[in-house]
Amino acid sequence: MxxxxxxxxxxxxxxxxxxxxxxxxxxxxxxxxxxxxxxxxxxxxxxxxxxxxxxxxxxxxxxxxxxEEVIRAQGEELVRRAGGLPLFMTAFLSGRKLTAQEAEELKELIDEKMGEG
Structure with missing residues (x-):
């Protein structure tokens, strides 16, 4: 896209x-x-x-x-430009504190995606 x-x-x-x-x-x-x-x-x-x-x-x-298709495509492009998901997340979260709810939702998402393998 x-x-x-x-x-x-x-x-x-x-x-x-x-x-x-x-x-x-x-x-x-x-x-x-x-x-x-x-x-x-x-x-x-x-x-x-x-x-x-x-x-x-x-x-x-x-x-x-x-x-959703547009957001996914834009997100994939940002991750690609950053050099991968870990680097993107590091840059995205630098200087930012996660709330307990955000952290829990991210953990659940990671667990869900790990199970799809």
Whole structure:
């Protein structure tokens, strides 16, 4: 999946929250939520369509990827750039204290993933 720039991600959030919408509705929603004009919305929409992330057919705009798919792809790219998951986690958590709940949730996730092997 190609990298999503901030504006592209924000339009995807509008689409994920609203579901398939007409392009007119999308312009209105982006105006309300992002304070964008029609031209900006259509420019970003064209980029998303060219990346294969949305379908714009018969004036209806439909997201073709889920929020989870995008977050996973972006996360994998960050981990790759960091040089692996341990290095990423070290950098991500440096200077930050985990709450007891966060630590427990991470332990559970690690235990779950270790069992999938």
């Amino acid at each position: 190609e990298k999503l720039f901030e504006g592209e991600y924000r339009v995807m959030e509008v689409l994920w929250d609203s579901g398939p919408v007409s392009s007119t509705q999308l312009v209105s929603l982006c105006g309300e939520r992002l304070d964008w004009n029609k031209s900006t919305t259509y420019t970003v929409l064209r980029r998303l369509k060219n990346k294969g992330l949305v379908r714009h057919q018969n004036t209806v705009v439909t997201p073709l990827v889920t929020r």
